[in-house]
Amino acid sequence: MRIGDAAAAVGTTPRALRFYEQRGLLPPPRRTGAGQREYGPGELALLGVIRRLLALGLTVSDLAAVADRLPLLAEDARPCGTPEREGAVGAVVVERRIALLDAEIARLTRLRDALKAGLGDEGPG
Numbered sequence: 001m002r003i004g005d006a007a008a009a010v011g012t013t014p015r016a017l018r019f020y021e022q023r024g025l026l027p028p029p030r031r032t033g034a035g036q037r038e039y040g041p042g043e044l045a046l047l048g049v050i051r052r053l054l055a056l057g058l059t060v061s062d063l064a065a066v067a068d069r070l071p072l073l074a075e076d077a078r079p080c081g082t083p084e085r086e087g088a089v090g091a092v093v094v095e096r097r098i099a100l101l102d103a104e105i106a107r108l109t110r111l112r113d114a115l116k117a118g119l120g121d122e123g124p125g
Contacts, residue, residue, distance in 0.1 A: 006039035010047040017047070023060055024067045025050050045074035057101065062093045 003014040017037075020026040026046060029037045039047075049070055053063055063070065 001039045001044070003037045003039065006037075006044060006047065009044055010051050012047075012051060020047070020050060020060075023064050025060065025063050025070065042071075042074065046071055049073040058093070058097055062097055065093055 001009070003017055007014045007017050017026065017039075021028060026043065029039050029043055032038055050063060053073075054060070
């Protein structure tokens with residue numbers, strides 16, 4: 001399967017596939033005699049895992065830190081979020097992302113509270 005078909009199959013663009021390859025999330029695919037990238041079922045499964053993890057809120061940098069373990073997830077049919085899969089992805093990376101999200105939630109909550117306090121009795125109501 002060529003890059004355009006592979007990208008469409010996982011709901012992204014050829015540019016994203018090249019980016020994943022460049023960042024080390026996706027190993028360089030086989031090439032045709034003409035130099036075009038060719039993707040098989042294994043690469044498509046890996047791309048599906050990458051897309052799902054990104055959709056869960058992990059970043060490309062998070063995934064790059066555990067890129068060597070991503071193929072394990074592609075081979076595993078269990079749903080994301082089980083303890084075994086989090087271990088395969090790198091529980092430390094997931095926990096770090098959760099801590100960053102918690103910190104951002106706390107920051108936004110403080111901002112909201114400060115804005116509310118600034119409105120006082122003049123606010124809409």
